[in-house]
Amino acid sequence: MQLTYLFDPLCGWCYGAAPALAWIARTETVSLQLAPTGLFAGDGGQPMDAAFAEYVWQNDQRIRLQTGQPFSDAYHALIFGTPGVAFDSAAATLGLVAIGSTQAGREVEGLSALQHARYVEGRDTADRAVVADVLARAGFAEAAARLAEPDAALRAANRARIEDATRMMARFGARGVPTLVLADDRGARRLPGGILFGDRDRLAAELRAGSGETP
16 A cells, blocks of 8 residues: 655654654555645744744644653754744755655655754754755765755755645645545545554554555
8 A cells, every 4th residue: 555644844743743654664565655745834934933932832742742752952942042943844845855856765764864853952954054964964965965055856846746745635635734645446545643643553453444454
């Protein structure tokens, strides 16, 4: 079966779903495709003023309690203590598309590196230079180089992937991310979003049910 993961690299709930995504990526019967939606990129982003930072932090605490994912003191200092920091996923999204164009199949690993850099190390992954450095240190030197000086082909690929993901969200009535869409010989359908935040047995059962396999 094929699973498409609709996400944004600055989405806190997508970070909360990271352990489940890693588990899916290791599942041999699943072909996993990442679909960056651009939800918080460019016009979808905004300055991290005090009110918005407080909203983000409170939401992050709910994610931490539900998923166990860490949000460090360094990250807290980033969103509250860095003048001019932006909430904009354009650079991180472009970096992931660069990985897809240079080392296909490693985008989940790259997304994990960017999430760890932000939420654990407290690095500003809205900054393209920071994203390039994170990717280079994580073993994506070619993608980092492309991101440092993005050409027309990379920008076009980025637009195309975001447009494809946006159309998929509209087609399946997805109002936010993360969202999973399963496709097999019976067609395509959206899976319940909650399966990314429960136990692995439930996730495995949902995948079997979604694919028509016998439990």
